[in-house]
Amino acid sequence: MREQGGRQLNVSGVLRHLGVSRSGYNTWKNRIPSNREQRKNKIKDKICDIYDESHQNYGAPKIAKKLKEEGETISEKTVGNYMREMGLKAQWIKPYTITTIDSDFST
Template sequence: MLKKLQLSKSGYYEYLKRKPCKQKIRKARITERIKKIYKDSKEIYGAPKITEILKKEGEKISEKYVGNIMRENNIKAHYIKPYTITTKDCDFSNKLKNILNRDFNPKAPNQAWCTDITYIWTADEGFVYLTSIMDLYSRKIIAWTLSKTLEVDEVLKCLETAKKRRKSAKPIVIHADYAEEKTIPNFSLFSR
């Protein structure tokens, strides 16, 4: 094998006896330290934060060097998206009454509608809000709106669209589990 590689026996054995240089020893030590810091941070810290910690411990090290070691060892920081508040709490227990009492099977169309808001995360605009209205008799979506804000006007527009499409003039029961997010007087006046 050594002949094919054109190496001498003495050179090969000298290579086996050779001790690792200081640079390799330091790199191995720092690599182990980086892995420990990364694990202790629950895999959140990246090169900048790990470099900061190593510098506080007395290491003279650059962020680029730490980043290179992390890349060589396939270590990547995991981004945790911050929590976003999507609803507002308010006390309105006496303002609205539950007329349906969980009876979601009306006998005819346009007797009871159900409405809900879905929060959709987009990379470009953050949260957008899908308001939809479903006729509980047919189980079909009869109106929907997509908006950038969580304003009561958007819900009222959706309700107006639904009433026009169904040509409904008589009072309709509108069930919503998010009424506390809206301005209660506007919502309840519209549904009469």
């Protein structure tokens, strides 16, 4: 591990500073992901694919609708939370507003 300043950190020192045992760290590092975590990662991949297909325009409601069409059981709120975790945000296009004044000032 290398710190930004160029100083090299050793794992033992970091674990001691955090108060974590080496065996606990190794157990955590080698842990097999749970079914829930695997499903979450699979859905996150699908959300990214749909988001990119829409040219980053779709938000949680449309993505949730697409996922439901594909057979996934998921709520709009969950899709929104996953998008927030991944840093995805739908583009909001400001509605066009007329700002010029008619050149005929007689009315």
